[in-house]
Amino acid sequence: MSVKExxxxxxxxxxxxxxxxxxxxxxxxxxxxxFFIIVTHIWAVVYWxxxxxxxxxxxxxxxxxxxxxxxxxxxxxxxxxxxxxVWTDQIATLPAEEIRADPALMAHVTRTAPTLFGDNCAGxxxxxxxxxxxxxSLVDExxxxxxxxxxIMETLRVGINSPHPDSRFAQMLAFGESGILSRDQIRVVVxxxxxxSGLETEASQERLDEGAVIFEENCASCxxxxxxxxxxxxxxxxxxxxxxxxxxxxTMFTTINAGRQGWMPAWEDRLTVADRMMLTLYxxxxxxxxxxxx
Amino acid sequence: MTQxxxxxRQLAMILSGLVLLAGFLLAAAGHGDPMGVHGxxxxxxxxxxxxxxxxxxxxxxxxxxxxxxxxDDPTKVGIVIALLWAVVGMGMGVWVAAQLAWPDLRFDAxxxxxxxxxxxxxxxxxxxxxxxxxxxxxxxxxxxxxxxxLAGQVSPWFVLxxxxxFCIVAASGYIMGVTQSKxxxxxxxxxxxxxxxxxxxxxxxxxxxxxxxxxxxxYVANWYYxxxxxxxxxxxxxxxxxxxxxxxxxxxxSLFSGVQDAMTQWWYGHNAVAFFLTTGFLGMLYYFLxxxxxxxxxxxxxxxxxxxxxxxFYIWVGSHHLHYTAxxxxxxxxxxxxxxxxxxxSWASAGNALMTLNGAWGKVRDDxxxxxxxxxxxxxxxxxxxxxxxxxxxxxxLSHYTDWTVGHVHAGAMGWVALITFGSIYAxxxxxxxxxxxxxxxxxEWHFWLALSGTxxxxxxxxxxxxxxxxxxxxxxxxxxxxxSFTDTLVAMHPYYIARAAGGALFLAGAVLALYNVVMTIRxxxxxxxxxxxxxxxxxxxxxVPAGE
Numbered sequence: 001m002s003v004k005e006x007x008x009x010x011x012x013x014x015x016x017x018x019x020x021x022x023x024x025x026x027x028x029x030x031x032x033x034x035f036f037i038i039v040t041h042i043w044a045v046v047y048w049x050x051x052x053x054x055x056x057x058x059x060x061x062x063x064x065x066x067x068x069x070x071x072x073x074x075x076x077x078x079x080x081x082x083x084x085x086v087w088t089d090q091i092a093t094l095p096a097e098e099i100r101a102d103p104a105l106m107a108h109v110t111r112t113a114p115t116l117f118g119d120n121c122a123g124x125x126x127x128x129x130x131x132x133x134x135x136x137s138l139v140d141e142x143x144x145x146x147x148x149x150x151x152i153m154e155t156l157r158v159g160i161n162s163p164h165p166d167s168r169f170a171q172m173l174a175f176g177e178s179g180i181l182s183r184d185q186i187r188v189v190v191x192x193x194x195x196x197s198g199l200e201t202e203a204s205q206e207r208l209d210e211g212a213v214i215f216e217e218n219c220a221s222c223x224x225x226x227x228x229x230x231x232x233x234x235x236x237x238x239x240x241x242x243x244x245x246x247x248x249x250x251t252m253f254t255t256i257n258a259g260r261q262g263w264m265p266a267w268e269d270r271l272t273v274a275d276r277m278m279l280t281l282y283x284x285x286x287x288x289x290x291x292x293x294x
Numbered sequence: 295m296t297q298x299x300x301x302x303r304q305l306a307m308i309l310s311g312l313v314l315l316a317g318f319l320l321a322a323a324g325h326g327d328p329m330g331v332h333g334x335x336x337x338x339x340x341x342x343x344x345x346x347x348x349x350x351x352x353x354x355x356x357x358x359x360x361x362x363x364x365x366d367d368p369t370k371v372g373i374v375i376a377l378l379w380a381v382v383g384m385g386m387g388v389w390v391a392a393q394l395a396w397p398d399l400r401f402d403a404x405x406x407x408x409x410x411x412x413x414x415x416x417x418x419x420x421x422x423x424x425x426x427x428x429x430x431x432x433x434x435x436x437x438x439x440x441x442x443x444l445a446g447q448v449s450p451w452f453v454l455x456x457x458x459x460f461c462i463v464a465a466s467g468y469i470m471g472v473t474q475s476k477x478x479x480x481x482x483x484x485x486x487x488x489x490x491x492x493x494x495x496x497x498x499x500x501x502x503x504x505x506x507x508x509x510x511x512x513y514v515a516n517w518y519y520x521x522x523x524x525x526x527x528x529x530x531x532x533x534x535x536x537x538x539x540x541x542x543x544x545x546x547x548s549l550f551s552g553v554q555d556a557m558t559q560w561w562y563g564h565n566a567v568a569f570f571l572t573t574g575f576l577g578m579l580y581y582f583l584x585x586x587x588x589x590x591x592x593x594x595x596x597x598x599x600x601x602x603x604x605x606x607f608y609i610w611v612g613s614h615h616l617h618y619t620a621x622x623x624x625x626x627x628x629x630x631x632x633x634x635x636x637x638x639x640s641w642a643s644a645g646n647a648l649m650t651l652n653g654a655w656g657k658v659r660d661d662x663x664x665x666x667x668x669x670x671x672x673x674x675x676x677x678x679x680x681x682x683x684x685x686x687x688x689x690x691x692l693s694h695y696t697d698w699t700v701g702h703v704h705a706g707a708m709g710w711v712a713l714i715t716f717g718s719i720y721a722x723x724x725x726x727x728x729x730x731x732x733x734x735x736x737x738x739e740w741h742f743w744l745a746l747s748g749t750x751x752x753x754x755x756x757x758x759x760x761x762x763x764x765x766x767x768x769x770x771x772x773x774x775x776x777x778x779s780f781t782d783t784l785v786a787m788h789p790y791y792i793a794r795a796a797g798g799a800l801f802l803a804g805a806v807l808a809l810y811n812v813v814m815t816i817r818x819x820x821x822x823x824x825x826x827x828x829x830x831x832x833x834x835x836x837x838x839v840p841a842g843e
Contacts, residue, residue, distance in 0.1 A: 007590055009653040015594045019439040019513040022584045027593035029642075037603075037638045044631035052624040053631075060624040069623045084774045111771040118779025127781060 088274040096149035096281060106281075113282035116275055120267070129286050134245060134262065138283050139290035142242035144170075146231045147287065152280040159266030160234065167266060170234030175218060176257030183257070189214045190252045196227050196239045199247055297356050297367060302447045306347040309452060313459075314340035320484060328470040329484065329544040332463050339459050360447075363828050364437045368450035370726050372430025373719055375458060376423050377809040380712075383418025384802040390415050391798050395791035405469045413468040413480045419707065420478065420570065422461045427715045428574040429454055429496070432519045434722060435581040436500065439516060440507030441829045449499045456492035460485055472544045476559050478566050479533050483546040486534040493527045508829065514597045518577035521605050525569040533562035553620045561612035568608035571706065572674075575714050576604075576643060579674075582718040583667045584650055587657060592649035596642050603639025607632050614685035617694060626687065633685030637678060644675035662735065662742040666717030669746060673709025677702060692764040697787065701756025708749040708801055716741065716808055723812050730822040733814035737807050744804035751797030759790035 004016040005023070012025040048054065051063040062068075087108050091099055099105050118127065124135045131137035136144060145155050145168060158166040175181040181189070191203035192211025203211070215227070222235040229237035236244065244262070245255050267276060298306065314337055321333025390412050393399045400406050433450055437443060444450050464481040467473070473480040481489075500523055504516065536546035550558045584591050591597060613621060613629030648671050651658055658668050680702050684693050693699060720738055724731055732738055766786060769777040 009589075010592075014590055017509070017511045017513075019509055020441070020585075021588075022439070022513070022581070022591065024514075024591040024594040024597070027595065029593065029595050029599055030645075033596070033599070033638060033642050033645075036641075037635075040635045040638055044635050047627065047631050051627050052622070053627045055624060060622070067623075069618065069626075073618075080774055087773065108773040108775075111773050111777075112775040115776045115779045115782075118781050119776075122779070122781060 088272070091277050092273040096277070096284075099277070099281065109278045109281050113278040116271070116279055117282055120271065121279065124264075129283065131244070136244050136262070137242060139287050140240075140242045141287050141291055142237055142240050143231065144229075144234045144236055147284065149277075149280050149284065151231075152283060153276055155264070156271070156276045156279060157266065157268045160264040161261055162264060162266040164266035164268065168234060170261070172255065172260040174257065174259030177259070180218065181214065181256070185214055186253055186256045187249075189219070189256065190249060193219075193227070193238050193252065194247065194249075197241060197247070297360060297365070298350070298447050299355055300351065303347055303351050303353075305448050306451065307344060307351070309448070310340045310343040310347060314344060323542045324544065325542070327543040328467060328472045329482075329542070331470065332467065332472075332484070332544070335463060335466060336459065339455075339462065343455060361443060361829070363443070364434075365444040365447070365450065366434070366726050368444075368454050369430045369434045369722075372426050372433070372454050373722065373726065374812065375454075376426035376430060376715070377719070377805070377812055379418055379422025379426060379461070380805040381802070381809055383415055383420075383422050384798070384805050386411055386415035386418055388795060388798045388802050391791065391795040395788060395795055404471070410468050410471060413473065414465045416478060417461065417464050417468070417480065419712075420566075421457075421464070424571065424574075424711055424715065425457060425461070426454070427719065428519075428522065428570075428578070429457060431578050431581075431718055431722065432500070432523075432574075434726070435513075435515050435577065436503050436519065437829065439513035439581065440504060440509055442503060442506045442508055443829050444499065445502035445506055446499055449495055453492055453496040453499060456488070456495070460489045460492060463488070467544065474534075474536065474546060474548065476533065476548070477563055479530070479559070479562060482544045483534070483536055483538045484544070486530070486536075490527070490531060493523070493530065497523050497527060513580070514591070514594075514601065515577040515580040517601050518573045518580060521601075522569050522574035522577065525565060525573075525605075525609075529562045529565050529569065533558055553616075556616055556619070557613060557621060557625065560615035561609075564612035564615060565609060567703075567706070568604070568611075571711050572608070573604065575711050578718045579643075579647055579667065579671065579714050582714075582721045583647055583664075583671070586661070586664045586667065586717075586721050587651055587654035589650050589652070589654045592646050592652070596646045600639040600642035600646065604636070604643065607636035607639065611636060611685065614690065617685075617687050617690040630685050630687055633682045637682040640678035640682075641675055644671050644678070647671035647674075662738040663717050663720040663732075665742055666713050666720065666745075669742075670710050670714035670717060673705060673713065673749070677706035677710055680705065692768070693760060694764075696760035696763040696767075697756045697790070698760025698764065701753050701760055704756065705749070705753045708745070708752060712801070712805075713745060713749075716745065716804075719808065719812065723815050724819075724822075727816050727819075728821050728823065729815055729819040731819065733811050733819050737811045741804040741807045741811070744800050744807070748797045748800030748802075748804065751800065752794055753797075755790040755793035755797060759787045759794070762786050762790075 004013045004026075006013055007025055010025060010027070012027045014023045015026050017024060048061070049063065050065045051067055052060055053063060054061045087105060090102075090105060091109070094102075094105075099109070117129070121129070121138075125131055125138055126135070129138040130140075136142075141147065143151075145151055145160075155168060158164045158168055160168045160170060173180070176183060176186050188203075188207055188211045190211075191201050192208050192215055194201045195203070195208055195211075201208075215223075216225070220227070222230060222233050223238055224230050224235070227238040229235045236242070245251050245260060271279070317333050317336030317338075317340055319333070320336060321330050324330035324333055389399070390408060393408050393411075400408070404410070433444060460481070463485045467481060467485065472482050474482055479486075500520065504512065504520075535549040537549065539545040539547060548555055580591070580597070610632035611629050613625045614633050615629075617626050617630070648668070651664075651668060654664070658664050683689055684698070684702060693702075720732055723729070763783050763786070766778045766783045771777045
């Protein structure tokens, strides 16, 4: 069947082919189609001439503009760093008190630090820096290693139990699993430690006295005779209301039985000195604000 | 089975027996590995087919002259399977979307984690729904436009069932954590080898049927189907070149590494969009749209121009997925410029489809089936424009890695691919099962509006989310430092994620209606003899196929 028919609606001829009732008109390709084909092709050719485009054996056409994305990004990063250096250099070198005393510098800190904290710290310590099971709160003023600016800077630099050569190191021994304390002894000392921070306990005075002896012999060397912790060792204060892992019977039993060892990355290679100083100032401020709010 | 001769039944038995043996081998070699589980899945799948073939072995020979009719059974089964996959794949999609809004919906199991069920969604809709619909409609369109019966009785079944075995192995593998970490090419080496076998049989079947056509010319739809089958074979083979870590496990190492691997993957990935999700479905569009509208194709010349434009330009553009990466800039330039040159041929196809509707706009208004196809062509135009736009480096610097990309893909997948498929299924079902109409035109109408509103909600949510996200990433404070943390962007995106899940749920509801409507059409609508639907040479009253077949 090769009869060309005229479509009454458009007035165009068909191609004369027919497939199961489907026919085709032989309409010309609209001018607009040709026009835009030409426009896009001209644009492409111009782009090829100006920019890196076609491979040639072992090299490629570099383009008249001499544009190279690698150079471009390096230039831009350098320019952005240079623009920021005006104030980041000061933050990196000045002591914390002097930065605090300078409102212009603190404006940069207030703008930048929340994002730094959100991208680097909040994953473990939480958006509000109030921690979670296994991750210390940073706003309860219960500093494990100390809350002054120099100490926080050092903690950020080397991390805790991290692969950094200067890393801070702290470990809660597995008193139960290593056979130092029996299960009963652990239960007794749990009651005693709970009583230290005023948590409710049903234990008799006799039992608490027994716990005090166990504490004295096993725990005091790190947590201190008064159980207020030793920041040089990263040993937490057991008399306050802050608990990293929890203060219920089961959690405390697990802590003493199996030990604990937290982990914080070293940020020396990942954040600049200025970044770490801004975080330090920000963390201190958050802790102060939380205290004021109480 | 009733249409198969005893020799063909024996062949079906031998083939399923061989697959069964291969399954046992896989199960034995992969004992203790997910590959072993896959072996048992293959054994079960092949055993069912083997039993069906054996039970029919002694049935009487088919009495009717098979050359006098088209072979529609594989198409029928393919359409129903495609709809089942649609419900599964889109259901998984709604679930993954909901997980992004409410992460607890993972229920703390390993198998239900986002990384495992997301590929079940993508493969489920692309390969399960899209692939089955393509295979089924290609069998139908090929026979009708060639006025010849399929060149084989067993091979169409081998292609259809073999492809579904691949889909099942793929999806169950993802759940078990089996993946080679290449997007849209996740299945491991043994599944890939199996797909090559199936696909080569498909290609040969298609070529042989085309060779016995009773039309002097090959219709446009067949050009597109052919390009789909041929290029997908090439893409699949090259991107999946890998060395298995052992013969006893589902783990292999790609032949490519580093940026070459990334480039090969996105050459594959973008051409999966091109030759799986575009040219195959353009084949569908070119047959079912003029058929339903009862209008001639607007311009044969435009068909030629857009076909060659699309197949030539598409193959270059994959590198636009890797703008501003370690990929050399000149490769990015080529990807970007070819993407822009691709726009006009793409729009020429969409325009050709819409212009074909001139004189049939009354039908578009009244007939939801044709409206599915019309809106699909519009979305095809929209998403090809968006794709070329996003391929421009400057635009890509904002859109890359954001939900804008996700929105773009879904404008294409839901608005174009799924709508043209649903339209074609509604047009095809009454023809295949010899019914006058669908069971309920009201349900088709409902489906249309559910699908359209679902798509629009989805796409708008992802545009908003993606652009918000991209802008937040590049917003600096007066100090020249980043204004927002990553978590801030997640908080901003949350409402859009809820809207996206809602849009997806509407779309899923439409797919469920489609499945119901098709099943009810098969079961409840009285039979109706069609007009002249058999292969014949128009110039002679002889059967189209030699009697020896």
